[in-house]
Amino acid sequence: MxxxxxxxxxxxxxxxxxxxxxxxxxxxxxxxxxxxxxxxPKVLLRWYGARKMSRETYTFIYPYLAKISSDLDVPMPQPYVFDSAAPITFTVGNNNRYYLLVSTASLDMLDKDELKSIITLEVTKVSKGSVGANTVVALLAGSIASLSTVALWMAMLTGFGQEDDPAPRTISFLAMGMVSLPSALLVHIFTIDSTVEADRMAAGMMAEPCLLAEALERTGTYIKLHVTGGFNPGHAHLFSVNPLKTNTIFDVYSSMFLTKPDIRQRVMYLENIKKVNP
Structure with a gap:
């Protein structure tokens, strides 16, 4: 790479x-x-302020992770939780050391079976060998993309206004215009997108394959309706569901980082699998 x-x-x-x-x-x-x-991996754990899950608090996650990892013959990812209003989950790691990061919103919103389906999806990514390269790309592309946030804060601290005022937003928009191309190129050239295959494998491992489709649909709908943004686009390829939006002109560069199929396509694909293998 x-x-x-x-x-x-x-x-x-x-x-x-x-x-x-x-x-x-x-x-x-x-x-x-x-x-x-x-x-x-460690830098990204700190980036999100992730902390290791307690076995006493999340009693079912550790044994379920151990079972799925054993079934797929991969090292068991260590489960971490981080604070976020968005229900996102992703995995980072390399050299047979992996970390599963689950947001507090995911833990609150998804029921146990839906959460298991998302966890299964993440472990299948480890089995596909895509996590190591995607982790490095997330650090590099995310660091480049974050320069637009630095520009926003510099504009605010030098008296151009608050975060939602026109001047700081315009400065951040222009800065993102300069850094989005190299950052997005890193993502598209070096990431390994195993979304479709991971979806298929994860659904096949569940007792009820429809659970993964339901979890993805719920997560995608919640993000669309209730989450306003705040994601580093250089990390979007890591997440189980794409959280990026293009609602305004200030979001236009987010479309450059889209690497996953649309959530509706993924749900339809999983539903078709169920019809073929009822």
Whole structure:
């Protein structure tokens, strides 16, 4: 993954500075790449303020995670919870260490069976081998995309107004215009989208395959009606349901980060599976 952007940089250094410069830059690039790869899961855990779930509080999650992980022959992700008004769930990790992050809204909104179906969906992503690359992309693309938020805060702190005032929003919009292309390119080039296959596998592992379709539909509808935004678009490919909206001109860049099928397509696909395999 890191070799693709590193190769032209190393060649340029070799051309401009000779073999020593090229070799030095290659070594530095490899070291930085390994560091980012290893650190990215922990950084994202801190990014969301995630905390490890208590076995006493979430009694059914640990044994269910252990069962599904054993069935799929993958390392069991460690369950974490983070505060969010949006019912989103995602998995990060690498090197056989994975972390399942569940928002407080998901725990409050979904019943036990629906939550199990979402957990199953996340563990199937681990089995498909997509989590490691997607975690690194989320850190890099999310860091680039967050520069627009930095621009918004700088505008607010320098007297341009409050968050919803025209001037700060325009500055943030222009900043997002500059950072969205490289961030979105990272997402589209390097992420591994296994949504359809993961949906199929997860539904097949459930005693009632319709539960996953119901959970996805409820989650998508809730986000559409009640969640106003606040998501880093560089992380959208991680989530079980896409939370990005394009309601106003200020949201137009969010469409560049869409990597998953529409929620209605996913639900229809799962319902068709049920009809074929009643």
């Amino acid at each position: 890191f070799a693709t952007p590193l190769i032209p940089v190393v060649l340029a250094a070799y051309y401009l500075g000779g073999p020593a410069a090229g070799a030095l830059l290659a070594v530095v690039g490899v070291i930085l790449g390994v560091a980012v790869y290893r650190m990215s």
